[in-house]
Amino acid sequence: MTEETPNEHIDSVKRDYAEGHASRREFLRFATLLGMSASAAYAFVAKVENLRFVPTVAKAAKMPQGGTLKIAMRCPKISTPHTFSWIFDSNIIRQSNDYLTQTGQDNVTRPALFKSWKPSKDLKTWTFKVRNVKWHNGEKFTAEHAAWNIRRVLDPKTGSSVLGLMKSYMLNDEGTGLWDANAVEVVNASTLRLNLKIPQLTVPEHMFHYPFAIIDPKEGGKFGVGSNGTGAFLLKEFEVNRRAVFEANKGDYWGGNPHLERIEFVDFGDNHTAVARALESKQVDGIYIGQVEQYKLYKGMSHVNVYRVASGATGVARVQVDRPEFKDPRVRKAMRLAIDADAIRKIAYPIGKEAQHHHVSPEFPDHLPLPRFTRDVAAAKKLLAEAGYPKGIDFEITTKPDPSWEVKAVEGLVNQWRDAGIRVKIKQLPSSKFWGVWAKVPFGFTEWAHRPLGSMLLNLAYRSGVPWNESHYNNAEFDKILNQVDSTPSIKKRRKLMGKLEKIMQEDGPIVQPLWRGLFMAYNKKVLGFDPHPTQYIFGNELAVQA
């Protein structure tokens, strides 16, 4: 690892942590992003806190070997991994192929096919060392292979959503290609360098974005049964919409050899009750994700363990700020003031957490706690009157019927808005239609998945002009602070800046955000080694079954 070489960013986060400006969790997250190895970071934690026992990633060594594990999960088409748009399809390729980095259940980003990395002082040049691993066909994995994958996901013709994530620092202003011919630079067979347009701290985390699986360049971007990979399993059978069957790869896996002999994903369609019945009647041993309304049902199954995980997954009622009716920030703030977020959480998502309308989860290490944002109907009415709507105002919100908690949350919001004179009609579209227009409707309720950092979400959704900025939010001050955040490794300073952004979101922002989702998965008690991931990722080589 590179922690021997001086790295002043790492020194700065070490200092933040040692002086008490950053929590242990925050330190781990940022130190590893900056290239410190997870074990060295955990060792530093032990030194500072004078702990004798260090929590590490190493799982119990004594796991039962062999056996088959069946998990209920959708099995959509998997032929073009770089354009995956769900998390479940990435869970299929994740068993047979690796990513360049890996963000674990503890939100710490660790090396994967890149065994270490080091950013330059200005965070604009990132040097990655390639791990010495072999593809399933015996060939050596090289920096050239990694570069091919990176260039491919960044090519607009590929259609990968990685593009949206890296566009700001890797592509030219028109978004038609890399910003510089040398942006992805192969130094030698085991070293790769990224030269960024602007400073960016979270590059290693972006490399674990779900459509960023590393595939063999020779296969031209395709994936299927018999495809080459570097992962712990081999894809043996695949029937779209039915199942995916993996068998353990004989040979050493760098991430720890799998305990299971077989892992199967079984598709029961989009009916959640069928999934619960399959687990109850032991047709499967685990489920990819549970629905909040089924929480008690799963808790009631005597042979099943329910695993909960806090997450930054959420849904936001967002308006487009360039529409005349939502142009006035006072209207937007009134919409937030009219809401008692915790009441919505209780109805719609009892196992979630109350949110504060700024889309920066308390789970994120860069979150700065602000005073609680409370309901104030009188103030909301006053703001509306000042904005020129003394008699209230009428809107229409676009939603989808699935998952059902979203429906409940929106109904709750609508009821509370009514008290402040904000009369909202609900327009529900079928889910597939909704996804066609989600970014276009003037007022809609959108779900957002978990990301490991708050700044990552703000960059994706609220920076002016980025592709997923569905609210067309455009605030120069917000963008300026966000740029500072992206180039500030010091946790203390970073959190302060994030606090400013949170405040802007509450005062001026385009969203009403009632809750954070808590996720849960359920597995048969015979399944060992399962650790719920906030992004619902499944790592088959960690799992085992008791005979």
Added chain:
Amino acid sequence: MTKLFFRRLLSIALIGLVISFLLFLIFESDKLEVAGKVLGAYSLPEQRLLWLEQNGYDEPFLLRYFQWLGKFLLGDWGVSLQYDTPVRPYLMDQLKNTAILGGLVFSLTLVFSLVLGVLSGVFEGRMTDRLVSGFAVLTTSVPEFASATLLAAVFVFWLGILPGTSSFQDGFRWIELVLPVTVLVIYNFGYYTRMTRASMAEVMTSQYVRTAILKGMRFRRVVLNHALRNALIAPFTVMVLQLNYLLSGVIVVEVFFGYKGFGKMLYDAALFGDLYVLEAATMIAVAIAVMSQFISDVGYALLNPRIRFS
């Protein structure tokens, strides 16, 4: 009859041609959305346009239609946009599953509703009739999702003796068919029982039956040899037409039990705009609809000697 058969074949071809053209036309306006679905909800508009171009969508509409039609007739049904898999084997797999489910439901419904319907029709107004009719009305009025939930609660969650889903993940197993078949038979048999009963009761009051009874013929023989044939005309015709319903109307049960069938496939394809799956599935549905009409015509003529093929 041969003539009728060929006329039906001709109508399959004509209906198929019209419908397939209309479908092509409808989804033509949707193609940007289709690109969005193939590339995912988060793809950018420029990426979608590139995809359309790469996949030949900028060629003239009519050319693409006739290309598809030609290939379809030669047995090349194209590749599913949603699943990126050849349409024909995928569709045949779902069709086979639906044939198993539909065939079982059809034969069981047939047996139950004919036996019970004849019994209650013959003994109209008596205790047997009241019981059968009451039961039939009750089961028909319970929707499929309600009885499915109830049966699953009892047999899967409480007793734990039946599997909760029917996706044949480990190959075909009879036990996985029990719940979906039961739900569908319960829902369907009442209607046909009532219809058979009405038809039977009517025939039983006709003069030739009365004459037969009065002249001292054994009751059993009157019913089986004389009344039954005439009484079956109406229920038979309607039941054969039910084949269409079994093809795509059982979707509630398919979804509930995770059963991979034709109805669910058609529904998904329609929502996604998966044109080639939709076209092929519609062609098969048309063929089955027209052929079941043919069967019903032939059966009707056999049951009713007054009808002759013209």
